[in-house]
Structure formats: C-alpha cells, structure tokens
C-alpha cells in the first residue's frame with residue numbers, strides 16, 4: 001500500500017510537527033458535521049438527503065474528513081467497497097492536497113465551533129506503511145500546532161493495534177481511534193473474510209485504553225452467518241468493552257463487493273429494512289443504557305447511494321437512524337397507551353418539539369399504526385418543551 005505520492009514528497013521536518021496528544025480521553029460527541037463528508041470542497045460536495053438538527057447531535061466536533069478508500073487494507077472484506085460508498089477512487093492523497101483540503105474546510109467552520117478534528121476514514125489507517133502514516137499525521141499535526149485544529153482521529157482494523165503501531169503515533173496529537181469491529185462472533189468474522197477475531201478487538205481496546213485514547217467501535221448488523229441472537233451477543237460484548245462511542249451500520253450489498261456475487265447467486269440474503277431497524281433499535285437501547293454514545297446508525301446518505309447503482313440490495317435508507325428513533329417512539333407510545341389503558345376515539349401525545357417527527361414516524365407511519373392498533377379516529381401530537389429527550393405522555397381528551 002505504498003503511496004508514491006507520500007514518499008515522493010520532499011523531506012519534511014516531522015519533529016517540529018509532533019505533539020503529545022492534547023485531547024486524549026476527552027469525551028466528545030463525534031459525528032460528522034454533515035454535508036462535507038468527502039475529500040471535496042464544501043461547495044462541490046453532494047448534499048445529503050436529510051439533515052435536521054437533533055438534540056443529541058449538538059456540540060458535535062467539526063470534522064474535516066479525509067477519505068483514503070482501502071488505503072492499508074490487507075484484502076477486501078466481503079461486504080466492503082469504500083470506493084462506491086465514498087465515490088473517491090484515489091486511495092492516496094498528497095500532502096499538498098491534504099493541506100489545501102483542510103484549509104478549505106476550515107473556511108466553513110463557524111468561529112465558535114469546537115472541537116475541530118481532522119479525520120482519516122475509509123481504509124485501514126495503521127495498515128499503511130510507517131512513512132506514509134507519519135507524513136499524513138505530521139501534515140495534520142501542523143494545523144494542531146497552529147491552534148486551528150484540536151486533534152486527529154482515524155479508523156483502522158483491530159489487528160493493526162499493537163505496541164509498535166501505538167508507539168508510531170504516540171507523538172502526534174491523535175485523540176480518537178475508531179476500530180472496524182463489525183462483529184464479536186468469530187464465525188461471522190470468518191465468513192466476512194475479516195482476517196481477525198474477537199480476541200484481536202479485545203486486545204486492541206485494552207491497548208488503546210491503556211494509552212488513554214478515545215475509542216469508537218464500528219459494528220455491522222446482518223452480515224452473512226449473523227442472526228438476531230448473535231447480533232445482540234455482539235452488542236453485549238461491545239458493552240463489556242465500554243468504548244466511548246459506537247457506530248452501527250446495516251449490511252447492504254454494495255456493487256463491486258464480494259458480497260454482491262454472493263447475493264447474485266443466492267448465497268446471501270440481506271435483512272429487510274424492518275428487521276434491520278428492529279435489531280439496531282435493540283442495540284441502540286442497550287448502548288444508551290450503558291451510557292455508550294451511538295453517533296451513527298446507517299450509512300451516510302449521499303447522492304451516489306441514492307442513485308441505486310451502488311446499493312444493489314439490503315436495508316439501505318437515507319434516514320436509517322431516523323427510522324430507528326421513530327420505532328423507539330412508537331414503542332414508547334404503545335407502552336404508555338397500554339399501561340394507562342387509554343380508551344376512546346381520540347388521543348393526544350405530548351413530546352418535546354424536537355421529537356415531533358420521530359413520534360409521527362416517516363410519512364406519519366406511527367400515527368397510522370397507532371390508529372390501527374388502538375382503533376383511534378385521531379392521534380394528535382403536541383409539542384411541549386417541558387418534556388425530556390425520550391419522554392412522552394398520552395391522554396384521551398375529555
């Protein structure tokens with residue numbers, strides 16, 4: 001995975017750009033800012049299909065994403081095609097391009113927006129060769145040194161974390177490491193051709209904790225050989241590792257992935273959207289109960305994914321996370337209606353103003369379901385700022 005571009009650059013004074021991590025151990029909200037999720041300038045980036053402020057996404061860091069599709073990957077995992085997800089074909093970036101990309105993003109940052117992180121995504125960061133890693137980190141560290149960026153984050157495979165690789169990054173201001181865990185079931189990992197085991201993930205988390213990094217774990221639902229029991233078991237094992245945050249992705253069949261061949265020959269059948277939302281909902285509840293932040297559910301919506309030639313099959317939805325929240329609010333309303341034994345033709349449900357759309361459901365789907373299940377003629381949802389993030393009340397008007 002040698003990047004000629006990295007290595008062909010003039011020698012740089014790396015030492016002058018190295019730092020001790022400034023933000024290790026910080027508990028930060030870490031979702032992407034929104035539309036600017038590729039190696040593109042904000043003006044040219046495709047707009048997401050949905051973007052609405054939610055209470056739990058405020059004070060998120062300003063992320064400057066650098067996508068290096070499949071950089072450092074030892075092979076192609078069965079479900080993966082980073083090029084089709086990101087729309088970026090180059091797996092490398094020159095330091096000049098990296099510099100201008102970061103500067104471009106910084107122009108769009110609101111003055112008070114903090115913290116700011118440079119994020120290397122889309123590959124196996126610590127799988128790249130040591131010189132390339134150091135060059136990229138040194139370039140990013142220069143912005144930290146200037147005080148315009150707070151820290152660096154990257155995603156990598158669990159089996160790249162060892163004392164040697166952590167020694168390599170220890171003098172750079174890396175605060176956050178995301179591990180592509182995918183599953184904690186060894187059979188599922190083998191079928192996905194991950195090339196690592198649950199034990200690699202456990203060891204990686206311990207090593208990262210030992211060095212006080214903020215840790216994010218990425219898991220997938222609906223992989224070949226997976227089922228609800230195994231998924232929930234993965235959720236419990238992840239909970240035991242106590243990461244700072246998780247991302248939950250549905251397994252979709254991406255064009256150009258090995259899984260696409262399995263799907264076309266009938267060897268793999270993806271989860272339905274409904275089943276996937278159901279499983280992710282339970283994982284979300286489990287993580288929230290254990291105060292583990294869930295910073296993403298579903299793939300980042302983009303024009304490419306929406307066009308249909310990238311996702312061949314599977315539970316892709318541009319507002320997947322919203323669907324999970326809608327399902328949670330439906331559960332809460334049903335439970336409240338049953339426990340209060342609300343009778344009559346009409347019902348009023350009060351929720352926080354930010355949760356109106358979650359309570360209504362996509363295309364008012366929750367209202368239809370409540371009408372059908374309880375034989376209501378009308379379901380009126382009222383915004384009430386006295387309610388908390390997950391609260392609601394049900395009442396039958398006199």
Ligand code: SF4
Nearest residue numbers: 073076077080122123
């Ligand atoms: S899942 Fe990660 S390691 Fe596997 S091919 Fe994709 S980017 Fe590479």
